[in-house]
Amino acid sequence: MTADLRPASPGRASTRPSSGSPRAERPRRRGRFGVPLFLAAVSLAFLAPLLLAVYASLRPYEETAEHGYFSWPERLSFDYYRQAYTESGMGKYFTNTLLIAVPAVLITLFLASFVAFAVSRVRIRGGLVLLMLFTAGNLLPPQVLVTPLYALFLKIPLPWWMSDSLTLYDSFWALILVNVGFQIGFCVFVLSNFMRTLPKEILEAAIVDGAGVWTQFWRITLPLCRPALAALATLEFTWIYNDFLWALIFISNPDKLPITSSLNNLRGQFFTDYNLLAAGSVLVALPTVLVFLLLQRHFIAGLTLGASKG
Template identity: 55%
Template sequence: MSVTADPVQDRTEALLKPHEGGPKSGRRWLMPVVLTLISLIWLFPLLLALVNSFRDYAYTAKNGYVSWGGFTLDNYKNAWSQGDFGLHFWNSFIITVPAVLLTLFLSSCVAFVVARFSWKINIALLGFFLAANLLPPQALLIPVYRMFRAIQVPFWFSESGTLLNSFQGVILVNVAFQTGFCAFVLSNYMKALPKELYESAVIDGASVTRQFWQITLPLCRPALAALAVLQTTWIYNEFFWATVLFQQGDKYPVTSSINNLRGQFFTDNNLVAAGSMIIAVPTLVIFFVLQKHFVAGLTLGATKG
């Protein structure tokens, strides 16, 4: 007795079976090669700076930077002492941590109101907070400087009696410029949350404040982690407003330490490279600690149809 094959099953297996050959099969290797080359081109300056940060300046001056040898740890020791990294790291910590926490909190509040309540001013409110990101900081330099100089504050809040030359002033500027972007991202994230959660919370008698703290914020953990990494990097590396608002060098953030490594007549590029590597360490640590949540926040919605 002969067994008759199922034509539908045979066709399905033929469609699912990967086709060999064809016009596109020879180009499958092209995209990985192109991406690898782009990655190497992008990483080359960073790797070159990392390698030369461990090399002696006299050796590279004689043999060139594209050479091998002359390795030493003196560049990091000298950079730490000459750049006064201990003081400036502390200054950056004072500025970055409160600014990031305050930015995420305020933007979460704005995003919750925009996403949770259907008011006619929602779009206008979000646009108002986002407008700060559309203006270049240089255009606001003189107005912000004069405003901070005119605002009188208690001496326990600022030693100068104004918002100039104070950490609080730099923190407020960074919060003002970053809140709009974070509110825009979080509002889109919160709008994707199931409305049934809030309906069940209302039936159970949960107040709006409780919905915000116990439902919304825990569900927004990936987005908050991704924004925390971005905001820490941006505020930590920001030096424009610090240069404008600070009048004393001992309050500058760590990005100013690079200027202390430049000589009057020549610059030891290996020493500067070592200082740059030192400055980059905190942001790398934060990224690797929050890497899981950061990737989850960036890829949210990628698989939704």
């Protein structure tokens, strides 16, 4: 069989589709609309429980008990939100959570930035081993240290103006320290990797100008790490805010419990109004949503670092 090498005549139409033909544009259009549709479906799947909780919190329990949660509402109101805030005492628990989460996040990022700078930008012996130790700390299950930390906090004294129990146990300092200890490893790992991407010429120029180590860290490196710090601050605040394990173990005074414990006050002994519980859950989740909205631009910038080059 021989191939036909004759040039196509001017009157003979080519059977190969051109780049601008509808047949060639059809796969491109499918790919163009397929990815957004898939992402929208995944986003809707993740938002479905939250949307259902908001929808249930606006309806009376009697209505949902009779017609079901997936029914058309007869009346919508914010009565459950007012009732959830007053009956659970959320104002006090919100204050307790802020007294724990805000110092823990600031101390974690401050100490982690020091260690990350020493490991990634300053030439010290054993820097890689130190980074591995901080990273390996995240692999340790928190439940393993519950008993040793409980016994240790009972024996560490504190002055009366720092703790009513005169020990580290049953104080906000216990929750702050344990959260800092467990979160600092992850922050060191992320910040050290980010600092390695910074141009070395910037620090070399600063050294030539006579900048010391503190100036290199505080006035040069740390401002460049603002996107990474904002992303970590958002994640750390969310994790510490939603934590309940450590508060359940190290806090015995009910007036010192964080916001996650306020939902237990909405559960009855023989009956639980799940619409009221849904309203309380939405109120508890609002601060984390607010923090994300405030740091959204920096958070997205921190997540997309290194996605493109140049």
